Amino acid sequence: MYTNEEPITGWVNMMKSVPGLCLGVGLGAIHVVYVDPKVNAIIIPADNVANMIITTAHHASKPRSNPTIPVFNHVPNNMAPSLTYGQGLHYIVELLLEKKIYSENQVWKPYVILTSSKVLFTFFFFLYHYLPAYFVDMCLWIVGKKPRVTKIYKKIEVMMRDMSYFSRTDFKFDDKQLKALILSQSDEDKKLFNMDVTNINWEKYFFKSILGIKRYILKDSEDPKAGQKRHQTIMMAYYTLWIIIYGSLLYLSYVLLKMVFPIN
Numbered sequence: 001m002y003t004n005e006e007p008i009t010g011w012v013n014m015m016k017s018v019p020g021l022c023l024g025v026g027l028g029a030i031h032v033v034y035v036d037p038k039v040n041a042i043i044i045p046a047d048n049v050a051n052m053i054i055t056t057a058h059h060a061s062k063p064r065s066n067p068t069i070p071v072f073n074h075v076p077n078n079m080a081p082s083l084t085y086g087q088g089l090h091y092i093v094e095l096l097l098e099k100k101i102y103s104e105n106q107v108w109k110p111y112v113i114l115t116s117s118k119v120l121f122t123f124f125f126f127l128y129h130y131l132p133a134y135f136v137d138m139c140l141w142i143v144g145k146k147p148r149v150t151k152i153y154k155k156i157e158v159m160m161r162d163m164s165y166f167s168r169t170d171f172k173f174d175d176k177q178l179k180a181l182i183l184s185q186s187d188e189d190k191k192l193f194n195m196d197v198t199n200i201n202w203e204k205y206f207f208k209s210i211l212g213i214k215r216y217i218l219k220d221s222e223d224p225k226a227g228q229k230r231h232q233t234i235m236m237a238y239y240t241l242w243i244i245i246y247g248s249l250l251y252l253s254y255v256l257l258k259m260v261f262p263i264n
Contacts, residue, residue, distance in 0.1 A: 010212025037086025
């Protein structure tokens with residue numbers, strides 16, 4: 001995942017799995033996620049994990065009377081404040097809109113539908129992703145370019161189905177070894193190799209992560225005007241589309257009513 005404090009706040013260099021999903025939601029490219037919003041998210045800042053690896057290596061170098069190899073699980077279940085997948089994904093959307101963090105790479109208005117139902121996921125994914133993808137690919141084909149959007153969403157759907165076992169299941173981990181390791185640290189080591197996530201603020205963490213993605217993955221300009229201009233263009237297209245859709249539905253309703261109740 002992303003770093004919280006060290007070596008750089010919000011640093012990230014890969015977009016696989018959960019980070020890639022968060023990026024897609026933030027850019028408005030992903031609107032339907034196959035996840036149980038009430039399941040606890042297994043997320044730990046990368047710098048805390050790195051500190052644990054360093055500390056456990058030092059711990060393993062010491063002579064032990066017990067030959068059993070200890071297993072350390074750095075998980076948020078019993079230490080960090082509660083965070084569900086639903087809360088995490090909504091943090092991303094809400095922070096983007098509240099803080100007006102707009103990217104030059106924004107695709108559409110950020111919003112997300114979460115469902116743990118296989119049937120509903122299939123239906124909504126087709127409605128919100130495949131239908132627009134077919135339309136965009138048809139436009140690309142007409143202008144002589146290679147269709148590619150549908151292929152991208154097929155990969156995203158496969159990724160979500162592969163992740164669904166983990167995103168719809170509450171896992172319980174034993175972190176007694178980790179807690180004992182933290183207690184064994186000196187006051188200085190606790191500062192240098194911090195592993196304690198008891199007081200982590202998840203909203204601030206996601207805010208730092210969003211800024212980190214903009215800087216290190218998307219490489220957006222430092223000038224916010226470029227992102228604002230992109231956002232305004234997308235919102236104009238978004239509202240224009242909904243006006244057309246609602247106008248068409250109202251007209252269709254009028255035609256149907258006229259057929260059912262003809263005016264003499």
